[in-house]
Amino acid sequence: MNSKVADRIATGVFIAIAFIIVAILAALFSFILFRGVPQISWEFLTTPSSSVRAGGGIRDQLFNSIYILFITMLITVPLGVCGGIYMAEYAKPGKVTNFIRSCIEMLASLPSIVVGMFGLLVFVNTTGWGYTIIGGALALTIFNIPVMVRVSEDAIRSVPAEMKEASLALGITHWHTIKTVLIPSAFPGILTGAILASGRVFGEAAALLFTAGLSTPRLDYLDLNPFSETSPLNIFRPAETLAVHIWAVNTNGIMPDIREIANGSSAVLVLAVLIFNLLARWLGSAVHKKMTAGK
Amino acid sequence: MNKTTTTVKPVFHVQDMNLWYGNNQALKNVHLEIPENEVTAVIGPSGCGKSTFVKTLNLMVKRIPSVKLSGELHFNGQNILKDKVDLVNLRKQIGMIFQKGNPFPQSIYDNVAYGPRIHGMKRKKELDEVVETSLKQVALWDEVKDRLNSSALGLSGGQQQRLCIARAIATKPSVVLMDEPTSALDPVSTLRIEQLISELKNQYTIVIVTHNMQQAARISDQTAFFLHGEIIEASDTDSLFSVPSDRRTEDYISGRFG
Numbered sequence: 001m002n003s004k005v006a007d008r009i010a011t012g013v014f015i016a017i018a019f020i021i022v023a024i025l026a027a028l029f030s031f032i033l034f035r036g037v038p039q040i041s042w043e044f045l046t047t048p049s050s051s052v053r054a055g056g057g058i059r060d061q062l063f064n065s066i067y068i069l070f071i072t073m074l075i076t077v078p079l080g081v082c083g084g085i086y087m088a089e090y091a092k093p094g095k096v097t098n099f100i101r102s103c104i105e106m107l108a109s110l111p112s113i114v115v116g117m118f119g120l121l122v123f124v125n126t127t128g129w130g131y132t133i134i135g136g137a138l139a140l141t142i143f144n145i146p147v148m149v150r151v152s153e154d155a156i157r158s159v160p161a162e163m164k165e166a167s168l169a170l171g172i173t174h175w176h177t178i179k180t181v182l183i184p185s186a187f188p189g190i191l192t193g194a195i196l197a198s199g200r201v202f203g204e205a206a207a208l209l210f211t212a213g214l215s216t217p218r219l220d221y222l223d224l225n226p227f228s229e230t231s232p233l234n235i236f237r238p239a240e241t242l243a244v245h246i247w248a249v250n251t252n253g254i255m256p257d258i259r260e261i262a263n264g265s266s267a268v269l270v271l272a273v274l275i276f277n278l279l280a281r282w283l284g285s286a287v288h289k290k291m292t293a294g295k
Numbered sequence: 296m297n298k299t300t301t302t303v304k305p306v307f308h309v310q311d312m313n314l315w316y317g318n319n320q321a322l323k324n325v326h327l328e329i330p331e332n333e334v335t336a337v338i339g340p341s342g343c344g345k346s347t348f349v350k351t352l353n354l355m356v357k358r359i360p361s362v363k364l365s366g367e368l369h370f371n372g373q374n375i376l377k378d379k380v381d382l383v384n385l386r387k388q389i390g391m392i393f394q395k396g397n398p399f400p401q402s403i404y405d406n407v408a409y410g411p412r413i414h415g416m417k418r419k420k421e422l423d424e425v426v427e428t429s430l431k432q433v434a435l436w437d438e439v440k441d442r443l444n445s446s447a448l449g450l451s452g453g454q455q456q457r458l459c460i461a462r463a464i465a466t467k468p469s470v471v472l473m474d475e476p477t478s479a480l481d482p483v484s485t486l487r488i489e490q491l492i493s494e495l496k497n498q499y500t501i502v503i504v505t506h507n508m509q510q511a512a513r514i515s516d517q518t519a520f521f522l523h524g525e526i527i528e529a530s531d532t533d534s535l536f537s538v539p540s541d542r543r544t545e546d547y548i549s550g551r552f553g
Contacts, residue, residue, distance in 0.1 A: 092360070160397070163399060166391075166397045167409075168355070169391035170390070170410040170413075170462070170463065171382070171385070173383055180413065184401075185399075293444060293445060
């Protein structure tokens with residue numbers, strides 16, 4: 001009888017915990033959306049921000065967030081996946097590998113403000129670039145790479161050994177086996193890692209304050225020459241992202257509609273992350289289906 | 296020890312081969328000749344080294360860092376333990392089938408075309424031909440010809456194993472190694488695979504590891520009995536099962552241990 005009671009209590013506790021988690025999430029989400037969605041309008045999304053007058057939008061910040069995300073992933077994913085391949089397939093167990101693994105874990109636990117300060121020293125001052133998108137993207141890469149390496153390594157290791165042996169026994173070289181068997185099989189796991197990493201990029205403010213800056217130059221969205229000063233595609237221009245904008249508006253904004261801008265921006269940020277996740281998953285499953293002939 | 300007296304030339308000639316996993320000796324002074332176009336069965340209780348033995352034939356054991364090898368292992372006259380061998384080339388000639396069907400998570404077509412494609416066959420027409428003949432050889436063509444582009448993971452266990460055989464012979468090997476290929480299959484699928492083995496031996500030299508003595512008796516021409524890493528007895532299958540020359544062989548095949 002006693003164990004039955006214990007079982008029932010345990011079940012109850014776990015259900016309660018699950019309920020609390022869902023409730024917190026739902027409350028947070030509905031709070032942000034309830035407060036923010038009414039502020040979102042086409043105008044809010046398509047006008048540049050104003051630092052003194054009311055009625056400023058978030059056009060540039062939204063674009064900057066997406067653009068920095070794109071640039072960061074462009075650097076992070078290849079490096080992270082290659083690092084994962086190395087750790088899973090080439091690194092021999094031993095002191096050196098353990099050392100590399102500790103380094104990766106250390107890197108993963110660095111506070112983002114520290115990464116930001118490092119970025120300021122290296123990507124802003126030493127290189128002489130000033131506040132730039134590429135500086136921000138490199139700083140974000142630093143703290144996303146550990147996640148990417150770790151997730152890729154796990155994904156590759158979890159491919160059944162028989163699959164790899166089958167390929168090697170056919171006389172396929174190690175590299176070809178990695179390319180044609182291991183990576184396609186590990187693809188869903190790697191994608192999840194990439195999505196997690198992107199979420200962090202979208203939401204990151206501290207590491208970008210000192211690297212990508214707090215301002216955006218006047219942009220001309222028709223100017224697609226990435227070397228032009230006013231082009232949104234120029235990676236050597238300062239760029240305030242949405243997350244940074246929310247922080248900046250809240251701490252030192254002087255426009256009269258601070259609340260509205262912050263609420264609207266938060267809602268847009270949350271929705272952008274959501275839409276991005278859904279799109280990435282949909283695209284990922286389409287790619288995976290194509291690679292593996294569906295299931 | 297009974298020696299096989301076959302007139303066909305041996306594909307593998309193994310002499311005084313030893314293998315260690317670290318300090319553990321898994322194969323001891325193994326001596327065996329594997330004749331061309333015959334089925335050689337390798338039997339013995341679990342842990343006797345029979346799987347290790349076949350994995351040595353295509354040097355898959357070398358993937359394990361702690362493995363040490365000594366002795367001679369001639370494949371078509373070349374000592375592949377000593378001479379520098381091109382593993383890619385060696386394994387192209389020696390196909391391998393594993394305990395469980397392990398198709399890649401790709402389409403049926405891509406699974407069979409995988410080896411030839413990477414070994415440089417590019418033209419669609421040639422590939423189509425290889426895929427068709429390979430699948431026909433394993434008697435799978437009629438079952439899958441309408442869904443070559445669907446995933447291989449949708450096939451039944453027996454079909455998957457036959458697909459893996461098709462994948463192995465698509466690279467045109469001369470030898471096919473099989474490591475307990477039917478141990479995960481039902482009796483009907485097992486029978487199909489056994490029939491297939493008897494058909495394939497006209498073109499391929501087959502080495503099959505099995506824990507099923509009846510299976511060895513049914514399909515093989517030569518049988519080698521392993522115990523604690525040694526070959527206790529190796530001779531043509533009929534005489535090994537009817538008049539074993541060693542007491543331990545007799546005990547094993549009559550089911551007294553193992």
